[in-house]
Amino acid sequence: MSAMTAPYTLQVVIDCAHPHVLADWWAQALRWDVEPQDEDFIRSMIAQGLATEEDTTTHRGALVWRSGVAITHPAGSQATGGAPRILFQEVPEPKSVKNRVHLDLRAGEPVSDAELERLLELGAQGVGAGSQGPHHWVVLADPEGNEFCLPVPAAP
Incomplete structure (x- = not known):
């Protein structure tokens, strides 16, 4: 086992049914930014056979990955003392119990x-x-x- 040379960074992941809608809500609530997704990159992944049209959706008129989207602090993590990126990830099951981790x-x-x-x-x-x-x-x-x-x- 090799020793790590640097400490881990942290990303918070929130499971949800509608990642783009929930990311928009949290970005507005926190006054953060939704990370842009590169439509040309997404199209190139489809053209290369590394993704399919079913892996994508359209949100606010833009082609995006269906499964997730992230928000970040507008000043960046370095300027905020390490504010984590928050990723909203699509899952099929609804929330059914109290969160064990919360913000x-x-x-x-x-x-x-x-x-x-x-x-x-x-x-x-x-x-x-x-x-x-x-x-x-x-x-x-x-x-x-x-x-x-x-x-x-x-x-x-």
């Missing part, structure tokens, strides 16, 4: 009521709330039911 949105301080309302208006659903010591949060779910936490001020 914690970090804003540096509790978010305003207006920011919470913005996420709810985008389609997030309230799931619950929690606190530990001075820390308070709400638990929300994205349009496909994946939970995430948002720091909020303590209730008065």
